[in-house]
Amino acid sequence: MAGHHANARKITERISINGELVLTTPTHFGNGRVRGDALVDMSLLLDDAEGVGRALIPGATITGALRNYLREQIHGYAEKESRQVATGISHLFGPPSAALDKDKGTGKILQWDQSLLIVDDALARSQDLTLRDGVAINAKTGTAEDSAKFDVELLEAGAIFDLHFDLLLTEQQRAEQLLPYVAAALQGLESGEIRLGLRKRRGYGQCCVKRWTVSRYDLTNPADLCEWLETPTTGQRTEAISHAHIAQVLNATPLQEEDQRRQFKLLATFGLAGSSVLIRSGFGEADSGPDMEHLHALNTQGKRVPVISGTSWAGVIRHRALRIANTLAGANSAAEARAAEIVNRLFGDMPEGALRGQASKVTVDETQVQHGQSLYQTRVRIDRFTGGAFPTALFEQAPVYGRPETVINFALHVRNPESYETGLLLLVLKDLWTSDLSVGGEASVGRGRLQGIQASLLLPDQAPVELDQAQPALGLTVEQRAELERPVAALWNKLHQPREETNGAE
Numbered sequence: 001m002a003g004h005h006a007n008a009r010k011i012t013e014r015i016s017i018n019g020e021l022v023l024t025t026p027t028h029f030g031n032g033r034v035r036g037d038a039l040v041d042m043s044l045l046l047d048d049a050e051g052v053g054r055a056l057i058p059g060a061t062i063t064g065a066l067r068n069y070l071r072e073q074i075h076g077y078a079e080k081e082s083r084q085v086a087t088g089i090s091h092l093f094g095p096p097s098a099a100l101d102k103d104k105g106t107g108k109i110l111q112w113d114q115s116l117l118i119v120d121d122a123l124a125r126s127q128d129l130t131l132r133d134g135v136a137i138n139a140k141t142g143t144a145e146d147s148a149k150f151d152v153e154l155l156e157a158g159a160i161f162d163l164h165f166d167l168l169l170t171e172q173q174r175a176e177q178l179l180p181y182v183a184a185a186l187q188g189l190e191s192g193e194i195r196l197g198l199r200k201r202r203g204y205g206q207c208c209v210k211r212w213t214v215s216r217y218d219l220t221n222p223a224d225l226c227e228w229l230e231t232p233t234t235g236q237r238t239e240a241i242s243h244a245h246i247a248q249v250l251n252a253t254p255l256q257e258e259d260q261r262r263q264f265k266l267l268a269t270f271g272l273a274g275s276s277v278l279i280r281s282g283f284g285e286a287d288s289g290p291d292m293e294h295l296h297a298l299n300t301q302g303k304r305v306p307v308i309s310g311t312s313w314a315g316v317i318r319h320r321a322l323r324i325a326n327t328l329a330g331a332n333s334a335a336e337a338r339a340a341e342i343v344n345r346l347f348g349d350m351p352e353g354a355l356r357g358q359a360s361k362v363t364v365d366e367t368q369v370q371h372g373q374s375l376y377q378t379r380v381r382i383d384r385f386t387g388g389a390f391p392t393a394l395f396e397q398a399p400v401y402g403r404p405e406t407v408i409n410f411a412l413h414v415r416n417p418e419s420y421e422t423g424l425l426l427l428v429l430k431d432l433w434t435s436d437l438s439v440g441g442e443a444s445v446g447r448g449r450l451q452g453i454q455a456s457l458l459l460p461d462q463a464p465v466e467l468d469q470a471q472p473a474l475g476l477t478v479e480q481r482a483e484l485e486r487p488v489a490a491l492w493n494k495l496h497q498p499r500e501e502t503n504g505a506e
Contacts, residue, residue, distance in 0.1 A: 009114070013169040014228060015250075016215040017182075018236060021057075021122065021161040021189065024300055025206040025310075025366045026130065026154040028198040029057055040131060040151040042198070047123060055124035055155050057196060062163070063119045065196055067093045069188040070181065076260035077415040088181035091173055092117040116173060117182065118166040128156040128298060133282035137315055151282075154204070156298040163189075163209065179252035186212070186246040201348075201359075203310020203366030214249045215240040264417040265458035266429065268410040268467075270450035272372065272402025277448045279312050279440040290376055290396035294440075299368065306369040306400045308408060308439060313364040317412075317428050318347045320437050324427050328495055335495040342494070346414070346421055361421075365411040372400040399447060408450065420494040422459060423487030429455065433467075457484075 029045045046053035070089055071081055081089060081096040090096065094115035136148035167182055169175055186209070188194040195205035215237040217228040227237055243249035281295040297307045325339030350357030381393035410432075414421060431437035433452030440448040455467040462483065468475040476484070 009168070010171050011168050012171055012218070012220055013175065014217045014219055015167040015169070015175075016217070016231075016236065017163075017165040017167065017186070017246075017250075018213040019163040019165075019186070019189065019209040019246075020211055021163050021207055021209050022300060023155060023157050023159045023161075023205075023207050024192065025157050025203055026132070026297055027159070027196060027205045027207070028152055028154050029055060029061070029196070030198060040153045042150065042152045044129070044153045044155065047121075055127050055159065055161075057122040057161055059119040059121045061196060062122065063093060063117075065194050066119075066185040066188065069194050070185045072261055073184065073188075073255075073259050074257045076262065079260075088178060091115075091178060092167075092181055092185070116168045116170070116178065118168070120164040122161040122163050124155070125160040125162055127159040130154050130156050130297070131282070132295075132309075134311060137319070152198075158298055158300045158302055176253070179250050180255045183247040183250050183252035184255040190244075190246055199311070201310075201363040202314050203364060206365065209246075211242060211244055212246045212249050213240050213242045262416050262460045263458075264414040264422050264425070264460060266410070266412045266425065266455065267458075268429065268432070268455035269453045270408045270410060270432065271404075271453050272369070272400075272406040272408060272450060273404050274402065275435075275446060275449045276399040276401045277306075277308070277369065277372075277408075277440045278397065278399035278442055279308060290398040292395070293398040294374065294400045297366070306372055306374065308367050308369065310364045310366045312440060313367075313410065313412075314347065314360075314362065316437065316439050317362075317364070317425075318343060320428050320431055321346065321424050324431075325424060325491075325495065328492060332496070338495050342421065342424065342491075346424070361415045361417070362425075363413050363415075367409045367411065369400050370407050370409075371403055371405045373403060374398050375401050407453065417460065418494075419487045419490040421491075423489070423491035426457075426484060426487060427491075433469075459483075459487075 028042065030042055045056050045058075047056040067089060070092075071079070074089070075081065081087065092115060131151055131153055133149060133151050135150070136145040165182075165186075167178065169178065189207070189209045190212075192206060192208040194207070195201075196207060197205040199205070213236050215231075217237070218224045219228065231237060241249050246252075247254070277294065278292065279295045281293050294306050295309060295312075296304045299305050322339065322343045325342055326336055329335030329339045344358065346360070346362050348358055348360035375398070377397045377399065379395055379397060381390040381395075382388070383390055412425070414425065428437070432439075432450055433455070435449040435451055437450075438448035439450060442448070451469075452467070453469050457465040457467070459465070465480050465484065466475060473481070
């Protein structure tokens with residue numbers, strides 16, 4: 001009986017790809033369990049093989065992110081891969097569900113080859129750790145849920161990971177067939193479109209690769225074969241090619257498949273002049289600091305800067321979206337139920353007692369407060385009956401105050417948006433733009449009120465729309481204003497359409 005060696009894949013070439021991954025926002029890679037030395041609810045996954053705890057990105061995490069990005073680009077959001085037809089994705093990453101799959105029509109078992117792209121675990125070359133706390137918010141009261149606070153251990157922005165991939169080419173699967181798919185997948189890391197780790201749709205896990213190094217070994221050439229055998233696993237040969245763009249360093253032709261992703265993108269710039277913002281950091285720099293300090297994080301240059309977290313943006317937007325939808329619903333109980341359903345579909349939902357929740361369609365970025373100034377403010381609690389100060393109720397705060405040049409960027413995108421969902425988010429943007437919706441805490445004393453400056457709206461199948469506060473009518477033409485009114489009208493119709501039509505549409 002012949003052994004497995006008699007049915008070898010006949011590898012003809014091996015392409016070694018190295019990349020330097022840099023985190024641009026805080027990131028959490030965990031294993032679902034608390035580390036023994038950790039005093040937080042969600043601890044980082046660390047590799048202790050060398051005696052020093054280094055953050056680790058499992059190869060399975062990187063592989064899943066690359067495959068999912070490529071699948072969405074080729075097939076669209078929430079679409080499945082074919083389980084009967086071998087594609088470029090299945091050749092690179094293996095079959096979509098199992099090594100063996102049955103054709104439902106014939107009952108024939110289809111044979112699948114091993115994946116041709118080998119992805120290594122990535123260890124942090126440098127890292128800074130930080131802690132953040134989170135809390136669940138009651139949608140009705142807008143206040144924190146009881147006993148719902150948790151702590152997360154994070155890697156700060158600027159952490160560097162060494163990525164390594166090996167692409168195997170065979171007599172059947174040649175470079176011209178696979179390299180376009182490899183380049184398309186790795187471009188997602190290069191451009192920052194792929195996010196890694198926990199809570200990717202709430203600003204965590206943003207990253208990018210700024211330089212790639214590629215070595216190619218012709219395994220049919222004895223000299224190349226010997227050089228590959230003598231080269232360390234993640235090493236590069238002397239003829240290695242380096243470049244900032246993976247498509248150029250691989251000399252790959254563009255992917256022929258058209259990008260099938262439908263999304264609504266909202267990019268806005270706000271000012272903070274005459275106001276301040278305070279998102280409380282649960283972990284101060286020192287015990288002698290203020291009682292309440294605005295949230296800061298490291299940027300990629302290693303400088304600590306004030307930020308507005310993605311969780312803060314998402315919480316504010318979700319709460320206002322639900323309030324707007326309920327207001328439009330009026331006293332109609334059926335419309336109120338649809339309002340809650342629309343918001344849950346947009347921002348995700350985990351029904352009580354359910355084993356699986358619904359993922360958020362909305363992704364928001366963590367953004368920096370640029371050119372702001374942190375100032376100490378001393379406050380005291382006043383007794384409403386006597387008008388005097390409460391004893392031991394003096395406290396200090398360090399919010400970020402705005403200057404004329406202070407700007408806050410905001411980025412949001414929605415996967416497979418329905419017209420009425422876009423309309424709801426446009427109404428939320430209006431409230432942010434006009435300072436009616438505050439970001440952060442202590443809105444009752446005037447904090448967190450933003451002023452719209454510019455915005456770009458990229459709607460599916462439509463030309464981009466630009467808003468400019470300095471222009472009459474925000475720079476919108478009559479046709480553009482009519483285009484933006486249609487999603488809002490669609491929201492009203494969705495909330496108030498008869499129940500029979502709703503059930504039929506769904």
